[in-house]
Amino acid sequence: MILFDDVSYSYSPGRYALEHINLNIGEAELAAILGENGAGKTTLVKHINGLLKPQSGKVTVSGIDTKDSTVATLARKVGLVFQNPDHQLFAETVEKELAFALVNFGLPPDEVSRRVDWAMKEFELTQYRERPPFMLSGGERKRLALASVLCYDPQILILDEPTTGQDSRQKTRLAALLKRINGEGKTVLVVTHDMEFVADFIPKVVLLSKGRVLAEGPAEEILTNRELLMSASLLPPQLAELSWDLALQRPTIDLEQVVLVASKLVGGPQR
């Protein structure tokens, strides 16, 4: 579905943001693009909707070479939700904000209002229909930004650092939403450095560091690999740390597993 073929990109001569990236993301995958700040995560995903074109190599999305396509065309298939909702909210009303992308894509008016209504209900924004977006609270604005992208039902959804400033309950809700969207057959990519969120909710990880892909695979494997995480300048998730501190034979990020093993160590039957 998304293919990176030996892609390299640099913002300024001599300093590479992406080096020889090879990546194959299939349909209906739910994966995290994980890495420290400056690893190249945002640069990578900007190649998927064509905002950036590779300086060498090729990026193919659903069979289309991104070099042969405009951002507007790719955006129809690839929804990119930016980290800061305030970088996109501009309309006079929430309704118009939600309709923005739909109108840009040339959808007929009745289709537009159908989808806008759907989005408002789905994201609990109906009572704000006539309100200007900037009057909503921080969390509501984040919801609105996400809603305005999901509104046009892209096949691929990418979220850039969606968990910053979110409390644990909001993160759980977000994870449930992402799982549901993924369950409908969409590819969902989460760009993040939030190890806990990935450990708790995302099954697959693409690990980036200094512009290169260090590893790609199940979260359970990658997030319990101490050397790998250290070379990526990342802190391991808490349960991985706990696994090591308890000298578990098979370190894990699964809470139930840890409890099971720990209770055996503590001795006797569990409560």
Added chain:
Amino acid sequence: MAIIDVQALSYSYPDSPKPNILDVNLTVNEGEFVLITGPSGCGKTTFCRCLNGLIPISYGGTFSGRVIVDGLLTTEHPVYEIAQHLGLVFQNPENELFCTTVEREVAFGPENLALPRNEVRSRVEEALGVVGISHLWDKSPEELSGGEQQKVAIAALLAMKPKVLVLDEPTANLDPLSARSVLNILAKLNTESGVTIILVEHRLEMIAHIADRCAVFDDGRLVLVGEPGEVLYSEAVERMGIGIPKAVQVAKRLALNSKLGKKPLSSWDLAEIIRGASDDPL
């Protein structure tokens, strides 16, 4: 000795009918490390602004109750005076740093106080040293990473020599390694320099074991205050949207609290207890 005394504090922003914080009472003693947490939008940021006088002086709105900082009533002293006793660090360093070099940034505060030039210089050197960024003195804040920027912000406030440092989610935009680095500096400031720290934070697993007390806000009210162990192991906290450290979650499941009377707050504490218990099974 209470360095901060908040009495029956309630506040609503000018255009808002609903109070953002309601009837908050809290005392903080000098040298304490107080961790403040709670779900998003529950009033933590508003509370921070009430502590240094930005609310109500700069923000207006409806304010009732009293906030006394190092003996000063915030409604009766200008923000620039309170700023010499209590420093406030914000979430996003991009909006906090506005000079072209780190040195000048850190000098801004002391310059405002009209201190003699050599005093300004020595304060800058000291602040940079304490935070461990002396090597960055000549850099432009724009060139720095998020973590380094926050350290500059902290140094800039330390140069005012406040007794209290209040930080509003300083690690929100930082990656985990930078976050830990910044939090370690705060711990050091508290234990080595005796600075009172009030920290609003979501990443409890990194800092709960350092804090003396933990205060939980929910929907504008202060619903729980106590030692981190008490607070994080309470039932009430489970129902809120708070990121309870995994070590605590595991310990709760193992009922270590009731079986051993232990309330570990960090992975290694938990591991030690478990190893100890496995040598000496229950």
Added chain:
Amino acid sequence: MKVLYGFEYRRGTSVIHRIDPRSKMIYVILFTALTVYFVNPLVLLLVLSSSFPIVLISKITSRWAQSIKGSLFFIAFIFIFNFIGIVLATGSVYDAVISGISMSIRFIALISIFSVFFLTTSPEDLTQSMVQMRIPYDYALTFNMAMRFVPTLSREAQIIMDAQKSRGLEMEKGNLIQRIKNYIPVLIPLIISSFRRAELVADAMESRAFGASKKRTSLYVLAMGKRDALFILISVISFLLLLSLKLVFGIP
């Protein structure tokens, strides 16, 4: 907006970088006056060339060149309009061409002189020089902040454009009116964001005792030295020499 690139301060260690902004201001004022005073293209070329040694000494050649390149677009406009105007007025193509060339050189000279100033003067030194010229600190600081946040704003504008493009906004599509309307989804978030930032920066400043004292200290103080005296002397002498071309020799 590559033109702006040539006006952003970059740190350097050349003599010019270390000269007091006030000395450089004298140069700018004197030679800007000369660009207005003269009409003869050869003299204007001399005025323009006054900035060349400064560019070379301060090693800002590539950035300076960028601002000149960026202004070529405007120069084309100036030349064409001026040409049309003069031809219509006097019917003389020769006059029109000479006038066009003069105008263009004048424009480049202005860009060059100002570019040289801003490329070698840090916002803080500029602010400090204003304060030492007895301009109230608040005004000087406003100027400083504006300069300091220009790169931040341009970075944000880029992010916002990316975000809106990702929602299907096509900036180049449509007629002139449509293209102008296409900027609304970029300008509004930028403006709102700037307001929000202004509030937050104000909070941060207050939290560092801004306003505590009318007479604030300054970590660095600007002092003019021998280099400044030399620079000013050379500027004034060159100014007088060029001035004499008109006053003594009658060259327009």
